[in-house]
Amino acid sequence: MTAPKSPPAAPPPDLRNLPRTDRLLEAAARAGLVARIGHGAVVEGIRAALDGHRQAILAGRPCPSPDAIERDVLARLEEAARGSLRPVVNATGVVIHTNLGRAPLSSAAIDAMRRAAEGYTNLEYDLEAGERGDRYGHAEAPLCRLTGAEAAVVVNNNASAVMLALAALMDAPPARGPDAAPALAPPDGLPEVVVSRGQLVEIGGGFRIPDVLRRSGAALVEVGTTNRTYLRDYEAAVGPRTRILLAVHRSNFRLSGFVHDTPLEELVELGRRRGLWVVDDLGSGTLLPTRPFGLGDEPTVQERVRAGADLVCFSGDKLLGAPQAGILAGRREAVLRVKRHPLMRALRVDKVTLAGLLATLAHYERGEAIRAIPVWRAIAATPEELRARAEAWRAALGDAGARCAVLPGRSAVGGGSLPEVTVPTFVLALPAGAPDALLARLRRGAPPVVGRIEEDRVVLDPRTVMPGEDDALVHAVRAALAT
Numbered sequence: 001m002t003a004p005k006s007p008p009a010a011p012p013p014d015l016r017n018l019p020r021t022d023r024l025l026e027a028a029a030r031a032g033l034v035a036r037i038g039h040g041a042v043v044e045g046i047r048a049a050l051d052g053h054r055q056a057i058l059a060g061r062p063c064p065s066p067d068a069i070e071r072d073v074l075a076r077l078e079e080a081a082r083g084s085l086r087p088v089v090n091a092t093g094v095v096i097h098t099n100l101g102r103a104p105l106s107s108a109a110i111d112a113m114r115r116a117a118e119g120y121t122n123l124e125y126d127l128e129a130g131e132r133g134d135r136y137g138h139a140e141a142p143l144c145r146l147t148g149a150e151a152a153v154v155v156n157n158n159a160s161a162v163m164l165a166l167a168a169l170m171d172a173p174p175a176r177g178p179d180a181a182p183a184l185a186p187p188d189g190l191p192e193v194v195v196s197r198g199q200l201v202e203i204g205g206g207f208r209i210p211d212v213l214r215r216s217g218a219a220l221v222e223v224g225t226t227n228r229t230y231l232r233d234y235e236a237a238v239g240p241r242t243r244i245l246l247a248v249h250r251s252n253f254r255l256s257g258f259v260h261d262t263p264l265e266e267l268v269e270l271g272r273r274r275g276l277w278v279v280d281d282l283g284s285g286t287l288l289p290t291r292p293f294g295l296g297d298e299p300t301v302q303e304r305v306r307a308g309a310d311l312v313c314f315s316g317d318k319l320l321g322a323p324q325a326g327i328l329a330g331r332r333e334a335v336l337r338v339k340r341h342p343l344m345r346a347l348r349v350d351k352v353t354l355a356g357l358l359a360t361l362a363h364y365e366r367g368e369a370i371r372a373i374p375v376w377r378a379i380a381a382t383p384e385e386l387r388a389r390a391e392a393w394r395a396a397l398g399d400a401g402a403r404c405a406v407l408p409g410r411s412a413v414g415g416g417s418l419p420e421v422t423v424p425t426f427v428l429a430l431p432a433g434a435p436d437a438l439l440a441r442l443r444r445g446a447p448p449v450v451g452r453i454e455e456d457r458v459v460l461d462p463r464t465v466m467p468g469e470d471d472a473l474v475h476a477v478r479a480a481l482a483t
């Protein structure tokens, strides 16, 4: 048998036309890119681009001309020069959009953050006494006034608030005064946290209550079923090692039909009777009632505090509309334990966040939250206002606008709050045809515009477009439609 003839050798790939790094570096310097992003980033960008071209050529594609490669490299470096983290126009209508950075801040909050960032502050300095002061004292008084809590403390985010609450309270039962239930027998084994099976949620970004519990050194005791958990289920699970009854708000999904959740008041009563802490992970946490805005009944922080939870944990940057933070509000003894826990130091807030949070809380105290806080302004925007804005965009788009339509739609609140709840809006629907490509062009625009697709058309919802962004949005849409 003769060996099969080997196929004729492929022609050698043409790598000769690839420009040299020096030449591209010079071109980048001439374009001011070295000055703008630095030599290291330019060289890295050139190498990555050349590598991409080399791979493509080895895979059989023809080598572009040196000039074409240079143009491509410079375009990529220009893109890098725009920075990694940039402002985008949120035209999704999702008010609290976790991927887009959640709550935009009020101008007063931004001013306060700027002032705090610019120089020094009395963050931990008592100006009366001229000695070390209390970082956590600044936000406590307004938080107590607004929530009705005895005490409050602020940490990095709500995930840390929950972790800290569990870690700080699992060591010892509450001392509830003279008529308190006797302390439970000293535990042998892990302290236990009791939680309903229907509330073992993942909040997104991998924050899962069972994992958090395990990490805080507690054993999880699941009670009830996915859809129904009664007080008697909790009661039956309480043993000598039980320390905490945990309620978790089902922020990002909704159970409907044959459902029973044990009211917080009943958990509080059981906690009192058996000497247990009651912790409420409220998630978004709103200080304003949501029903007037057509959003159904989110529990308010005040209601949960009034129900008697030892600690209510909620986010700063969801419906509160403040910078990223986690707030623990509740009974003095519980908050004191949190403040004294060693993890507190690792999870504390910085002066800039604190300044923004205080300025945001001041809006609530002055009764101007709906007007001043962007999240609430967006929620409160009426369909008529939204229709007028969408119409104004359409008019400003000129000829391109003639191919667009202003249509009724729905906006979501999102961000792990108010699952499935939407409110009526009006959207600008862009011309039909290849919506994915159009959405991508909008994302790559300057500024990037993030929209969504509905019935095969790209739609842009004015609800979440900030007041000063209309011109930029129109400009970006015109550019995306022109190509």
Ligand SMILES: *Cc1c(COP(=O)(O)O)cnc(C)c1O
Pocket: 157, 158, 159, 160, 162, 203, 207, 248, 249, 250, 251, 252, 281, 282, 283, 284, 314, 315, 316, 325, 326, 415, 416, 417
């Ligand atoms: C959002 C949310 C969290 C996490 O809060 P972060 O502020 O994102 O850390 C925890 N629990 C619930 C119920 C939530 O909705």
